[in-house]
Amino acid sequence: MGRHRKPAGPTPLPTLTARRRLAAGLAGASALVATFLVVAVDPAAPPAPDRTTTATAP
Secondary structure, three states, rough: OOOOOOOOOOOOOHHHHHHHHHHHHHHHHHHHHHHHHHHHOOOOOOOOOOOOOOOOOO
């Protein structure tokens, strides 16, 4: 009778360092894209005159 091989185990997951590096890279790319959009895209309309620019509530 022929010999049987062990079935291949699950593929190993990326290491924690690789995951952190990927997360940092994606966060950096997201920040660069957001900065570019803030600089390059003008608002569609000026703010309404009844809106205040402060974050305080009445």
